Amino acid sequence: MPPERISGAPLAEAKDVSMNFGDTPVIDHVSLAIHEGEIVTLIGPNGSGKTTLVRIILNLQKPTSGTTSWRNNIRVGYVPQHFTVPETIPLTVRRLLRLSTDHIAGKTQEVLEQVGMAYATNQPVQSLSGGELRRVLLARALLRDPDLLILDEPTAGVDVGGQAELYEVIKKLRDDRNCGVLLVSHDLHLVMAATDHVVCINHHVCCEGHPDSVSQAPEYLSLFGAEATRTLAVYTHEHDHHHDVTGEPIQHHDHKHEHNHDHG
């Protein structure tokens, strides 16, 4: 663990956890901690055990060995990787947001505006595109006023401009509330400039550290191929550009939501 990282008791921590499905080790002695005000990004190729690790940290799954711990009384906002509501349940975006037992009443519209989905408040959840649904789920997590955000592929299906916006929302939330964030991504293009700590796993921890150092690490390069550094740079550039122009997350959705399907 690099010395510059925040010390003190972490919000959530997995210590030396391993997970086997049958004889196959999916997680192999991995340790991970998220502190207050810290954005930790978990990256790794498909099938590298990212979602399993997240489920272990969330206590949804018991590890074969190792321990997990949580700081007392913290509120978690979680965006799962897969989320579909069957057509049999009539459910509007507003109702989905108010479903949580301890959400902040009256802020529904505000959080939807933050993620650029205010136009969809009264739409059935089933009518949303994949990218729109990710935004709504993020809004739902924000509505809980979380101490810790755990986001499993929060930008899957969101177009590039929208991704920058969502990362900006997440970063702003961290800045305002000093909450911890665990982001999961299989796609290195998306590692945000605001990430404090990157953990690259492929069943075991390949390398970890500041985004700059990880992107130079030989383990990382062999896992993702040489072009990975270049695309990371490209993304950073795009992100800066977007940020320079607007200064604030901008609203891309003045036209109809069907527009999103083209990009999603």
Place this chain on the structure above:
Amino acid sequence: MITGDFTMDDFIWRALVAGLGVAAISGPIGCFIVWRRMAYFGATLAHAALLGVALGFLFDVRINVGIVIVCIGVSLLLAALQQQRKIATDTLLGILAHGALAAGLVVLSFMESVRVDLMAYLFGDILAVSIKDIIWIYAGGTACIIGLCALWSRLLAMTIHEDLARVEGVNVSWVRLFYMLLIAIVVAVGMKVVGMLLIISMLIIPAAVARQFAKTPEQMAILASVIGMVSVGLGIFSSLQWDTPAGPSIVVIATLMFFLTYLLPTQQKAS
């Protein structure tokens, strides 16, 4: 089953009160059966109810209590059997449903002292409902409604995404167990009205009709109750009018309503 003297008006009145009570509670619980795709589970509990009737006679307890106990036993047995993966859930449900039904018939055959009107349990005997039955329906129904209101958002959250509900503090195992108890109570008190073979239709048909019109889960639950109650009213009326069996008449009315609403889907979607 009926004690004391009664007039014709009395038994119609009792049938209506009992039927409306069962329909009211079946609405919201039936919605969850539809949402959670548990129709076959509900049918399994209904089949197992006959074993509850038989055990009720055998141990001389009220049959409603026997039914609830057997339904909970079957639910727990199913949960235990689901731990293995070689036999799928629908097969397990089939085994439990028909195994319990057959066991119920066998146990009943042993009791020579008891003359059981099997048809009344299979298809209901709403016109023979007693005041005591009504008290059971409303006591059980009130308990269900109170419990359901208390756990509504947790049950809904877990129906929509179980992991998310768990992360947000819902004790999924307890809520699931509680929900099975609710279905067991509805089966137990609804048995008298439409019988074990038709009770599942009181749960799923009004909910299916309500889906066509509802915009929120709560609307669907209330609408399902109302549709069930209308079916009960019209069913009892047509049963008196044309001398048809009351329980099946109620189900036929509900089924007709279902087809009627789904024949007019284009108007709904346009709105």
